[in-house]
Amino acid sequence: MARTLIKDALAASAPQDAIQLQGWVRTRRDAKAFSFIELNDGSSLKGIQVIANATLPDYAHIEKATTGAALEVHGKLVPSQGQGQKWEVIADTFKVVGEADATYPLQKKGHSLEFLREIAHLRPRSNLFGAVFRVRSRLAYAVHQFFQQKDFIYVHTPIITASDAEGAGDMFRVTTLPVGDPPRTEDGQVDNTKDFFAKKTFLTVSGQLEGEIFACALSNIYTFGPTFRAENSNTSRHAAEFWMIEPEVAFCDLQGNMALAEEFVKYLIRDAKEHCAADLEFFSKFVDKELLARLDFVLERPFQRCSYTEAVEILEKSGKKWEHPVSWGANLQAEHERYLTEEHFKCPVTVYNYPRAIKAFYMRVTDGCPPDRQTVGAMDLLVPGIGEIIGGSQREERLEMLREGMAMHHLSEKDYWWYLDLRRFGSVPHAGFGLGFERMLMFVTGVGNIRDVIPFARTPGTADF
């Protein structure tokens, strides 16, 4: 007999004489004449109630069906006699496939997120993490749907890269040289020409530059893959390994970029609401009471847009006392971003046109900006509760301006010869951004720590499992 997923059994439109279920026991309640077993197989938040009558031949084994045990049940799907569920299964036979003894750490009551992180191999069996990872899967699918429907080409940019100065942060070194005793040159330096790739290599911090190559050939592209930052960041919003989506669009300016970002974020939210309704309701009930209202609010109205210069004015006029002073030319700090999105605009805000000096070399210098206040076409999408979830820009497509930017950042043209070539041969205005997938998941689920929206978090000092 074929297995029925519990989500399908729960959605049945008619009773069934014969059904097979496989899953894990969440809880069991014994009565004199029968046992109630709540079985969950991860296909939905809700489990199904299985009734094992004491008359079953193997009823003596029911005591092995403890919380956490794996169970296979054959029986009948019937309307429930009790309150709280539409359907239940009357078992004809049941088999304890895998026992779970009393040391099984997941209990019926709530656990702290910190404790569950320590048992990352078992936490997907909890309601919260089952829901988080179902939403994660669905949103990953929605990312591809969104871009594929728009005829974007999915590009696999390399995980290992030799570009070591993309400006996005510290990088993890990739090497096969012996750590304690590397080959050395005559002057005592490590001889990287003896390394696997005959040069220094790293894990990627961004697929953007490679993405630009493909956008300047296939027009609209996106990447979606793991990204690595070796920064010693200890916050609820940073991980050393995370997934990023980076679209890159040829013949596109900053305005088009901001519009795409907004459409994309709204698409993902709408998709989660449509396809993960039960899981989102669970988050709204147990994680963040405001969640559903906030998601609706975000969907209903256009995101605010505000130039960096306007943002500075808003912050200066706010009357707030800032821990970090506000002045034109300084980076916006978390407290500033939080004020803009949570207090001033009270909705997602895209801040654009940042001072050239504090942004990356490849960002396009704004047309007509005053020489003493040069800006570049950068944009950050800020959302309440999390802050930045998107960072992007229009790229500098003018060769001479790009060379100037590289010189300002002390970058060698030799290292970027191929990047400069894109401006020599058929250069076009183009723009793109990076969306932190985990940050998006935090926003959609209301979960407050990035460690709880990725299956196995890598953060400074921690790479368990």
Added chain:
RNA sequence: UGCCCGGUAGCUCAGUGGCAGAGCAGGUGACUGUUAAUCACUUGGUCGUAGGUUCGACCCCUACCCGGGCAGCCA
């Protein structure tokens, strides 16, 4: 990396310079179409680690380890 908070039973947490506590989980029994079931009884401890102060330290001091929050870096 800096600042702050924490580490006591499997889990969540009280606790006082002088005999180590509760709720939940686990165990035993009762009861029940139950659903975070209920009721009674009950097992369970290197009080993060190492030093120090003290007649005596879970408690005070120092260092370290681990976890968390915030900040910086960013997505």
